Amino acid sequence: MLKHRRSDSERCEAKKLKTEAQYMSTEENGEVPSSPEKALLKYGELVVLGYNGSLPYGEKGRRKTRFTLFKRAAANGVKPSTHHIAKTPQASKIVADKSHHSVSYTLSRNQTVVVEYVRDEDTDMFQIGRSTEPPIDFVVIDTVPGNKTAEDCKVQQSTISRFACRIVVERNPTHTARIYAAGFDSSNNIFLGERATKWKRPDSSMDGLTTNGVLIMHPTGGFGQECKAGVWREVSVCGGIYSLRETRPNPQRGKLIDDESNVLHDGTLIDLCGATLLWRSSAGLQKTPTHKHIEELRKEINAARPQCPVGLNTLAFPTRSRATKVTEEKERQPYVYLNCGHVHGHHLWGQKENENGDRECPMCRTVGPYVPLYMGNEPAFYVDCGPPTHAFCPCGHVCSEQTARYWAQVPLPHGVHAFHAACPFCATQLTGEQGFIKLIFQNDIGT
Missing domain, CATH: 2.60.200.20 (Tumour Suppressor Smad4)
Structure with missing residues (x-):
């Protein structure tokens, strides 16, 4: 029974x-x-x-x-209860019994302290x-x-x-x-x-x-x-x-x-x-933006129809599902010059013959990295619900200004002894004086 x-x-x-x-x-x-x-x-x-x-x-x-x-x-949940010396039969029984939780501290070959945990x-x-x-x-x-x-x-x-x-x-x-x-x-x-x-x-x-x-x-x-x-x-x-x-x-x-x-x-x-x-x-x-909110911000930028100052073609941030895929709409993908913040479409203007692949911005002649822009799609990383006006350097992930400022001053552990700031969306180590750049569109979106 x-x-x-x-x-x-x-x-x-x-x-x-x-x-x-x-x-x-x-x-x-x-x-x-x-x-x-x-x-x-x-x-x-x-x-x-x-x-x-x-x-x-x-x-x-x-x-x-x-x-x-x-x-x-x-x-x-479990909590610590009593401790035993491993030489005792009770301690050995606790470690061997899978129905009991325990923490074993080996002090030497001949001495181990076993702490029993109870429900x-x-x-x-x-x-x-x-x-x-x-x-x-x-x-x-x-x-x-x-x-x-x-x-x-x-x-x-x-x-x-x-x-x-x-x-x-x-x-x-x-x-x-x-x-x-x-x-x-x-x-x-x-x-x-x-x-x-x-x-x-x-x-x-x-x-x-x-x-x-x-x-x-x-x-x-x-x-x-x-x-x-x-x-x-x-x-x-x-x-x-x-x-x-x-x-x-x-x-x-x-x-x-x-x-x-x-x-x-x-x-x-x-x-x-x-x-x-x-x-x-x-x-x-409850206070963070949702995926829906971020998607609305993306649509709002695209609805303003920002243009590339060189090709004069309309730019559009890709959807979340297509953000890391190569598509036939490459010409519409927004790019940014990281040293000045001017946003363009994909073009071949101003290429420099160096190992870094730097470009010269046609708007201000500033030379520096030229990278595609992608929305930061993980809502949990945002510290506010502000508009996506800034991008991390050098990866190009876009988020609100306050979010960029916070993560740029957070030293994240790297390896066993180093720390450096990194983009929360891709873990790339940040570069430049601030680690992020304000985006400047031709029609002044986000300024």
């Missing part, structure tokens, strides 16, 4: 999870749930920088550019990493800068951890989201080997860092027109905030920052050493 009741419980749990999965699928496809009972609370979204709204080889399953965090049908009915847990194993909710691969093709996205040696980090969200208001380094594997374990950076905290509990670390940056002034870049910090396995190590894999941890926390704010950046994610809260997403 007991076995029969347990089976019913398991079937009930499976039904809840199936309902949740079905809802998430319909929401991501833009469909509205057929019943209010099936509507799940949306905590927020994680968006990968460097992709202009979609992967070049298509969005597939858990591998995509955007991951929406919904309130789960049943809580799956937390008040939180939902979401895991991010490179692994495609079931515990990972959002599969992230290394970001390749530039206008990418499927072939470009093949990375020989990834620097992203297989189980990079986890986000724990409170199921009750105010639905606070917190980030922790490292994620639980298929056996529900986290292992910090002998070489990993780890230490004993003042309360005698253990903590540690992953090999290349998980970095976070909270923008100052909120994620809006007045936002400024914050300071990059490293988050530990237990959620502590530390100053950066000299290099990502350095064994010496940074200084503990007592007055900062691992709570995610709207606009918080999360760097996994190979890919950077942007956290947008549910409330913050």
Whole structure:
């Protein structure tokens, strides 16, 4: 009889999870749930920088550019409970038992501290990493800068951890989201080997860092027109905030920052050493432009029929689906001289015989790069709903002035020790004095 009741419980749990999965699928496809009972609370979204709204080889399953965090049908969060020395039978049993979550800190060949985690009915847990194993909710691969093709996205040696980090969200208001380094594997374990950076905290509990670390940056002034870049910090396995190590894999941890926390704010950046994610809260997403709004702005520019000063042909920004494709309408594609901002159509005027392929602008004689313009189509990267009047250099992605100004002063991690500003739509390192240029059309659109 007991076995029969347990089976019913398991079937009930499976039904809840199936309902949740079905809802998430319909929401991501833009469909509205057929019943209010099936509507799940949306905590927020994680968006990968460097992709202009979609992967070049298509969005597939858990591998995509955007991951929406919904309130789960049943809580799956865990919290630390007791710790054991690995020599004891109890510690070995916890690590071997897949129904228990644990974090193992190897101090030496003869000593390992195992921290047991127990179920937390008040939180939902979401895991991010490179692994495609079931515990990972959002599969992230290394970001390749530039206008990418499927072939470009093949990375020989990834620097992203297989189980990079986890986000724990409170199921009750105010639905606070917190980030922790490292994620639980298929056996529900986290292992910090002998070489990993780890230490004993003042309360005698253990903590540690992953090999290349998980970095976070909270923008100052909120994620809006007045936002400024914050300071990059490293988050530990237990959620502590530390100053950066000299290099990502350095064994010496940074200084503990007592007055900062691992709570995610709207606009918080999360760097996994190979890919950077942007956290947008549910409330913050209400203030951002939508795909429809961006499309209306594109149509508004095209409706004004801007012309090329040389060919006198009408220019038009391509639709989102055709933005990276070569079409027969190449003559209508807007181009810009990055050193002056004058917008033209595609032409052969003013070519210079140098390795950079620079051109001389026919309007002002300024010599510099000459690149096509494309709309920035990922709404989550916009800090306001302003018109698309500026373009990033040297990639030519177009967005609002405030959005360009914000991202141009954000130092994004690059490799294990470098930082540089990059276009959020393609991850190309910005160049020039400002990193962006104001667009000047012949008929003064956007001036």
